[in-house]
Amino acid sequence: MFSTVVPYKNQHYSELKKDCLEHKKLFEDPEFPCTNSSLYYRTPLPGRVEWKRPAVIPNWKEQEWDPKHPEYYAGIFHFQFWIFGEWTDVVVDDRLPTINGKLIYCHSKSNNEFWSALLEKAYAKLSGCYESLNGGNTGDAVVDFSGAVNEPISLESGPYRTDPKAREKLFSDLMTVYDRGGIISCSITASPHERELRLPNGLVKGHAYSVTAVRRVRLGHGLLAFFKNDTITLIRMRNPWGKHEWNGAWSDSSEEWQKVGSMERSKMGVTVEDDGEFWMFFDDWCQNFTDTDVCRLMNTSVLSVQKSWCEGVCFSSWTKHTEPLRNRCGGCMNHRQTFLQNPQYVLDLQDEDELLVCLQQRDMKIHRPRGQGENLTIGFAIFKVELNRKYRMHDLITQQNVATSTYINARSVFLRKVLPKGRYVIIPSTFRPEVLGDFMLRVYTDKDCGCRELDLDKPRVRCWSSFVGYPQMVTQIYVHGAEGLENQDSNGGADPYVIISCESSSVQSRIQNDTRDPLFDVRAIFYRKKPNKPVTIQVWNSNAVKDQFMGQVVLPATLKDTAEPQKVSLKKKGGQTAEEMPGKISIRVVTSRELTAM
Template structure:
């Protein structure tokens, strides 16, 4: 499957409150708006035009859509009318209810909503048909501009819309999110936590309440102290159960918000309580510890004031933690990054982020089931240095996200099945080899391999050094990925990649030896049989158990060994080359495990290291793309060309390097 190539050195993340412009012109929202006002025109977005390609990529629209601006739909359009609430979010004819649920949760947090939906825009003075929204994508905030042309049928919006027919913020937000992902169709199917992460930059966790860990109460308590967004819900078995009300006043299929957690002194013992908010209305819990339940009569007035019992919002209620576990089925936590929190927030996550790629033939090794290639996956070193407060272990969340899969749907890409394993670091630097993983079990791993955009799990491990290996389930699957580590205390992470290093013997001077060996006599006879000097034309006929060398290989050999610059090899030069050739043949045979005359490209890292070249993932990926075939095999001719090109480049660099510096300056003639 295709993947989006990304620079190995991505741009720095935007500062809090800032976002990178994404329009193809390079201009930001305000600049584009002012430009339209000066010209007296309404903005039309060439990056996401009002046509069928922005709607669907796999089918024709089922009905004839007409793109209209809000002013052409109603007489008095408003961006936000009376505040952004859940009633502004009504689903249309697109299967993106997961997105709608996330937008509904977004309306519960004014600060987060204002980040995603900037309030500096409306249909009043200064209107130019342009709006903008901000989304988090892979460690950076992006500012997405759109024009306000929306798909309609018979004068009504087809997709997301507000219950108020003249309010358009939610429909425009959906359009901006569709643009971010390539089309409206790309939004079909997903999970609420995926959109919540794009709205906040946070990392999501999902818990089945009935299977939650023993310390789940403490997890919720810490999440709320960090201002994480916490939602809970009751599962539905069939569509008929949607909106169904339980005997205790809870609504199935609705997303509730968890707004508080505390303990109260009740009849001489401590009772754990959890505060829930129903954003859909005034229907609420009527069981123990509900607003007017008998339990509150046994709680002191001071305790009631501390818990703000008398000042709860409509739809907000307390319930016993044990009852919560009985009646609710799922909890989703979106842990916010420090830049999304107020400066006064006392408890914040420590966050580190790594960008990487799985590339076929070099770093797409698949899961541990495929030992022969598993070790070639990217490896990230994780150092846990400080225990949690009052604990013996270190808590962290590891979240592995595959990038841009929705955007690539139109090219046939699907969500890959992904996961990761965590190993104890043996104390060695550099990429760990196959034998390490053959003989060492993992210390921890993701709960499952699954085809979601992100896989995240929480771990508690002793302080120490670990290796995290992110993988697809199957080998040879390509994608870019983003790995985030959220830790209670500061953790140190780095790519466990090789430093580029070259260990070549000093080049031998082709001088005649005083007495020829038997091997040299045989080669002199061969040399004299071919010609007085070896040129590129006849050299390819020398067949050494492999397919004939290509003419390009012969030319490269001459280029490497021809010290006189006449395009031919003297016998003494040929002798030096033959010593290299024997070494390279032996290396190739060592990694040609089935003796087929070709070796797996996944073994190239080890083969090149045996030849004196230690390469990082980036260089290895480029070489594999250049020299391997569609079956990820490298024949000897290609292996030989690769080594010759590497040695030539190394010799040139060493000749131009001053005092063994890592960089050289070249003038045009040297290039």
């Protein structure tokens, strides 16, 4: 879906380079000129800025520099960023801002290496100017560079410092993400006056560290270590400054390394150098860092030895309209009267599944020079709905809210949740109503979930509706469970399921194995053309050869239903006068003549 590359500001790299070579000139980018507007929008730099071209370009094969044919060099580079669902190709010239002959912004430890400065220039161009990059989010940058899905995790407010099981699960998750090519970073929250403050333990506050390894390390020496199988959880980080390291347990020269055999240390690449890279005990990492960004590179390839995901991507906007049914900016669930006016997306989980949801708004940094550029406060809620729902939700009371993300003024919001089989609706929203903006919703599941937007509020009126009929009322049936069902096997159990039918439509629940008191937790909704036809709920026992009828309930489902939970005795087939059968079923029935009531 994202294979097409879009040229930023319609600048085509190959055409621009060809033109420069034909005219024997070096490229000068008119879209990002060497002026103050490309540097800052508010805070001037302390010194005279000179834009200089690098005299030497490293990695010449990759950078298209041929020392034997310097005439092939045109002073133009291009970088691709993943911007709001599409790869964007950004062209820059090689003029870099300096003060006193030194690069002002990003630079390498090697004085003749400039790729990082050129990459930063392309990113600054995409953001409006260099100053717009200040205070950026590490996870957002990784997403822009890779198209990954970012999960921000708070180590400070989460359970990881006090709960060993939660900590162990987090370690396993991080190890899996890292082994699959994911990108992990971490930091220590800092107030404005604490930024870049070095702590006594060697760590720096307000500074992003990249995670370069996550490993279970074997303790001991020789064969004894192999048979004893004692391990410790370690994590390795790198300070991008290339210096200043953790000086606690498992730091480069700490005595803890004596517990690890020389072969294991060599395999881990342990060195005693102030190169900015160091190991930490995972428990210490959780205690000392406050935040981590876990960026997953989602493998959606069908032919893959690694775990692959099914991806669903939807684009839309929060837009305003005076007519409630057409309004799409209803705010969060605090605003119950308008929340369901937001865009709605339905998906089906075929089995119990781990659902990953990422809601992302457009990046706003480019608007900072105009005094704007702040992220909207966004989030989403997930509801378990009727198995046959085709139309938008209009009532919160009759639906089950199974998950709600945090609402935060971040560019993206992430939620990971294991949910049972069923149909679900995701409702993304801004925190306050009548706030406008664009968004992208990404959904990942083990099996294809068919994620799609619910556009219609009720069945369409067709030209043939006058002949075949149009719904007169809507009924929602919720079957909670049953109790005291008849024995169906020699062990005194049963494998029951329910079928809810109305007119020509029906919905079937999952089979509940080996129980006479099943919990069905199933909903169905029917748009009824013939209100006089009842709703039938039948209980069946699943068998290998032929399923066994266990009883039914026939409901008129009229406007008189109170919507209160009720227990009804099962009966044999044959209408209201039929004999009772063992067991009762717990249900709730809601009926309305207003088709947009539910």
